[in-house]
Amino acid sequence: GVDANPSAGQPLLRIEGVAKTFGSFRAVDGVSLDIRAGEFFALLGPSGCGKTTLLRMLAGFEAPDEGRILLAGKDIAQALPHERPINMMFQNYALFPHLSVRDNIAFGLKRANMARADVATRVAEMVALVKLEGLEKRKPDQLSGGQRQRVALARALARRPQLLLLDEPLAALDKKLRESTQVELMELQRRLGMTFIIVTHDQEEAMTMADRIGVMKSGKLAQVAAPRELYEAPRSRWIAEFVGDINLFDAETKLRDGHRLVVGTPDAGTLVVAEPGQPFAEARFSVAIRPEKVKLSRRGPASEAGHETAINRLDGVIADICYLGGTTTYRVKLDTGGTVQASVANSARLDVDAYSLNQHVVAWFTPDDCVVLPS
Ligand code: ATP
Numbered sequence: 001g002v003d004a005n006p007s008a009g010q011p012l013l014r015i016e017g018v019a020k021t022f023g024s025f026r027a028v029d030g031v032s033l034d035i036r037a038g039e040f041f042a043l044l045g046p047s048g049c050g051k052t053t054l055l056r057m058l059a060g061f062e063a064p065d066e067g068r069i070l071l072a073g074k075d076i077a078q079a080l081p082h083e084r085p086i087n088m089m090f091q092n093y094a095l096f097p098h099l100s101v102r103d104n105i106a107f108g109l110k111r112a113n114m115a116r117a118d119v120a121t122r123v124a125e126m127v128a129l130v131k132l133e134g135l136e137k138r139k140p141d142q143l144s145g146g147q148r149q150r151v152a153l154a155r156a157l158a159r160r161p162q163l164l165l166l167d168e169p170l171a172a173l174d175k176k177l178r179e180s181t182q183v184e185l186m187e188l189q190r191r192l193g194m195t196f197i198i199v200t201h202d203q204e205e206a207m208t209m210a211d212r213i214g215v216m217k218s219g220k221l222a223q224v225a226a227p228r229e230l231y232e233a234p235r236s237r238w239i240a241e242f243v244g245d246i247n248l249f250d251a252e253t254k255l256r257d258g259h260r261l262v263v264g265t266p267d268a269g270t271l272v273v274a275e276p277g278q279p280f281a282e283a284r285f286s287v288a289i290r291p292e293k294v295k296l297s298r299r300g301p302a303s304e305a306g307h308e309t310a311i312n313r314l315d316g317v318i319a320d321i322c323y324l325g326g327t328t329t330y331r332v333k334l335d336t337g338g339t340v341q342a343s344v345a346n347s348a349r350l351d352v353d354a355y356s357l358n359q360h361v362v363a364w365f366t367p368d369d370c371v372v373l374p375s
Pocket of ligand 1: 022027045046047048049050051052053054201
């Protein structure tokens with residue numbers, strides 16, 4: 001097998017210009033990426049963007065047409081899947097239906113010629129790790145979806161791979177179970193000090209679990225960043241829309257005022273926005289504001305609100321209300337013609353008025369709440 005012991009500072013995994021073509025279709029189109037040891041990395045993207053294909057190349061089930069994959073500095077292109085210190089957990093779990101939980105978990109260990117007594121010890125360890133005690137003799141069809149997911153995880157972890165690849169591991173679980181399993185996976189990864197690469201099309205899942213997220217679009221990496229940076233500073237309009245909810249306004253510069261841009265928008269009139277960090281040459285672009293950055297207050301005397309000093313103030317009426325428990329999302333139809341979404345934290349006090357349908361309101365936000373994005 002390939003022995004991999006990354007020295008300090010060296011990435012565990014280096015992906016260099018990797019591409020894969022099926023017929024004339026480039027499913028993975030020149031991906032370069034470093035994964036650090038101990039990192040929880042998420043590959044996020046819409047269906048068909050090439051996530052699984054990239055993962056399969058890392059695992060060795062697919063050979064890249066171009067590029068190199070280095071594990072701890074060594075090219076692993078020629079290594080067979082079972083020779084790599086990498087394991088993959090498949091989307092459908094791929095459990096052996098005729099084998100018990102115990103034998104499913106033991107399968108890879110036996111194939112690697114581990115001594116019988118050691119196999120038993122390791123399987124018991126894994127069963128405890130994923131909390132399957134008492135279910136060792138069951139067959140997969142006698143387990144719930146969540147229990148099957150744990151068996152698959154235990155089997156993938158049993159050989160203690162340096163790198164674990166997880167392809168949509170939680171897709172088959174219902175919302176509550178998925179959320180609790182997300183936390184368990186994170187704890188497990190931290191406790192074992194292992195490196196995880198997870199594939200998901202669920203942006204909340206990626207944000208919850210990952211140290212860094214690589215967003216894929218049409219076979220390419222569109223942005224690689226920590227969850228917060230991805231959310232607060234998306235590199236493009238497409239990423240801003242893919243990751244969370246966002247208000248977007250087409251805009252063009254009217255004038256520059258110090259570090260502020262005064263911009264004209266067809267939908268929201270004139271806005272003042274912070275100048276983007278990078279030099280910015282485009283005349284036409286988008287102004288993006290997350291719904292939770294948009295404040296609301298009643299129209300009329302501005303005694304309650306603080307909106308009287310806000311630089312961006314948009315008059316409108318409440319057109320839609322979506323109560324979500326901790327927050328309520330209001331869609332405000334602006335007098336200027338567009339709409340803006342505001343996500344407002346709810347008070348626990350029922351006597352504190354929320355806004356009602358057709359109520360006249362002011363939606364307001366600061367220049368720093370706005371992100372300027374290329375169109
Ligand atoms: P999903 O979230 O739906 O699983 P994905 O991002 O994982 O999507 P891939 O499974 O990597 O996407 O597939 C990327 C593209 O390559 C798709 O358009 C798919 O149809 C195509 N593709 C994948 N495997 C093959 C194959 N063996 N032969 C031909 N085309 C393939």
